[in-house]
Amino acid sequence: MKPVNSCKRVWVFLVFFLPVLANAQINLGDIQNISDTEGTPSDEQNFVNVGNNYYVVWNKWGDIAFSKSEDAGQTWSAAETVYSAFDYGANYPVVAAEGETVMIFYYRNTSGDSQIGVCDVQRTNRRGV
Numbered sequence: 001m002k003p004v005n006s007c008k009r010v011w012v013f014l015v016f017f018l019p020v021l022a023n024a025q026i027n028l029g030d031i032q033n034i035s036d037t038e039g040t041p042s043d044e045q046n047f048v049n050v051g052n053n054y055y056v057v058w059n060k061w062g063d064i065a066f067s068k069s070e071d072a073g074q075t076w077s078a079a080e081t082v083y084s085a086f087d088y089g090a091n092y093p094v095v096a097a098e099g100e101t102v103m104i105f106y107y108r109n110t111s112g113d114s115q116i117g118v119c120d121v122q123r124t125n126r127r128g129v
Helices: 006-016 018-022
Strands: 042-050 053-060 063-069 080-083 090-098 101-109 114-120
Touching: 053 090, 053 101, 063 090, 063 101, 080 101, 080 114
Parallel strands: 042 090
Antiparallel strands: 042 053, 053 063, 063 080, 090 101, 101 114
């Protein structure tokens, strides 16, 4: 049995398929500004989905903001502040979802120590720890 020359296969791939891949384009739809915080930095975003329900959370200059879409990202709810920085602010938000439960976790800066905050976005009483 004659050994297969893998160099020839790689060469054939590069010569024939690489130009096709190099010219490929991804067409994105219209960009939506779901943070809607003009003039205020929005970063440290985190995203999760459960079916067609999409959830995003981000750091909005020390506040933690949240938005959701129930139609696979076609439309988004108004940004909601789930934690407002009354001391040193919060960072690194993470959103987790399973079924109807959506939880947000974040790192909260304080003067003496640092804490992990959590809130259940499906309930009206939010709590920071």
